[in-house]
Amino acid sequence: MSAPSSSVTPAHRAGFACFVGRPNAGKSTLTNALVGQKVAITSNRPQTTRHTVRGIVHRPDAQLILVDTPGLHKPRTLLGERLNDVVRTTWAEVDVIGFCLPADQKLGPGDRFIAKEIAGIKKTPKVAVVTKTDLVDGKQLAEQLIAVDQLAAELGFEWAEIIPVSAVKGDQVQLLTDLLAPLMPEGPALYPEGDLTDEPEQVMVAELIREAALEGVRDELPHSIAVVVEEMLPREDRPADRPLLDIHANVFIERPSQKGIIIGPKGKRLKEVGVKSRKHIEALLGTPVFLDLHVKVAKDWQRDPKQLRRLGF
Numbered sequence: 001m002s003a004p005s006s007s008v009t010p011a012h013r014a015g016f017a018c019f020v021g022r023p024n025a026g027k028s029t030l031t032n033a034l035v036g037q038k039v040a041i042t043s044n045r046p047q048t049t050r051h052t053v054r055g056i057v058h059r060p061d062a063q064l065i066l067v068d069t070p071g072l073h074k075p076r077t078l079l080g081e082r083l084n085d086v087v088r089t090t091w092a093e094v095d096v097i098g099f100c101l102p103a104d105q106k107l108g109p110g111d112r113f114i115a116k117e118i119a120g121i122k123k124t125p126k127v128a129v130v131t132k133t134d135l136v137d138g139k140q141l142a143e144q145l146i147a148v149d150q151l152a153a154e155l156g157f158e159w160a161e162i163i164p165v166s167a168v169k170g171d172q173v174q175l176l177t178d179l180l181a182p183l184m185p186e187g188p189a190l191y192p193e194g195d196l197t198d199e200p201e202q203v204m205v206a207e208l209i210r211e212a213a214l215e216g217v218r219d220e221l222p223h224s225i226a227v228v229v230e231e232m233l234p235r236e237d238r239p240a241d242r243p244l245l246d247i248h249a250n251v252f253i254e255r256p257s258q259k260g261i262i263i264g265p266k267g268k269r270l271k272e273v274g275v276k277s278r279k280h281i282e283a284l285l286g287t288p289v290f291l292d293l294h295v296k297v298a299k300d301w302q303r304d305p306k307q308l309r310r311l312g313f
């Protein structure tokens with residue numbers, strides 16, 4: 001005799017979801033809201049997310065592994081091309097694609113470009129996530145939802161779901177995981193509970209430093225900063241209750257003329273970058289940190305494949 005279907009525990013599911021969308025669409029903020037801790041790097045400027053950062057949502061019934069990709073953009077440099085390759089490879093491998101579209105901006109060519117690309121990935125279910133709903137009124141939101149629906153219709157595919165969320169207010173964030181979970185394949189958890197991300201710590205530390213280094217100088221140095229953590233070592237001879245982690249990192253710029261911008265008068269700016277990123281790193285790693293930053297020139301690193309590899313791209 002089989003049990004009534006309502007009492008059957010649904011199978012556990014686990015899989016990968018990735019948020020796509022034009023720069024500034026709110027992908028990183030959404031990833032953080034879903035995971036509940038700062039793991040991806042957010043900023044109010046486009047294209048800060050270079051690395052594929054995974055956040056992991058643990059639920060009793062499902063595990064969602066979120067892959068946060070850089071924004072797809074028109075490649076002008078080798079770096080741009082590599083980033084786009086990373087994005088496409090990621091899209092083909094995930095179980096669901098979440099397309100983030102900000103509620104407060106009319107759909108534009110950038111959105112259409114991405115929509116066309118994902119339309120080509122036939123097998124993968126696509127969920128439209130209308131983000132930043134706290135910035136619009138009901139009428140504007142309704143219009144955006146209709147426009148998003150039409151976008152898919154024009155391109156000959158259907159959204160598995162269309163869901164409005166505000167990651168900042170936490171509105172509908174839980175509902176989004178409820179909708180994504182059933183789209184995952186059946187299977188056991190892929191990561192141990194408690195893991196929030198499998199991004200190597202050094203890469204996350206480098207991102208935090210880069211974020212601080214870009215603060216206030218993005219217009220002058222939009223994509224010219226790369227950060228490499230050379231070493232992370234616990235300081236020897238420290239009492240067990242007062243550990244200290246030594247971190248040595250290099251901030252790479254492309255031209256000697258950019259050195260002054262990063263370092264600032266009498267080294268003031270670099271010092272601020274150090275203080276700020278150290279705070280974030282300490283919060284991330286849960287240990288006091290001594291941060292040693294050096295600024296180095298890696299000439300035209302964006303165009304040089306050897307340099308790119310060395311800088312971790």
Ligand SMILES: Nc1nc2c(ncn2[C@@H]2O[C@H](COP(=O)(O)OP(=O)(O)OP(=O)(O)O)[C@@H](O)[C@H]2O)c(=O)[nH]1
Nearest residue numbers: 024025026027028029043044046047049132167168
């Ligand atoms: N008001 C409001 N602002 C939001 C919300 N989500 C994101 N933002 C803001 O929008 C900006 C961009 O957010 P990100 O999460 O960095 O966007 P992204 O899509 O990851 O950007 P890239 O890394 O450049 O691709 C930031 O200033 C966020 O604070 C939201 O729900 N409400």
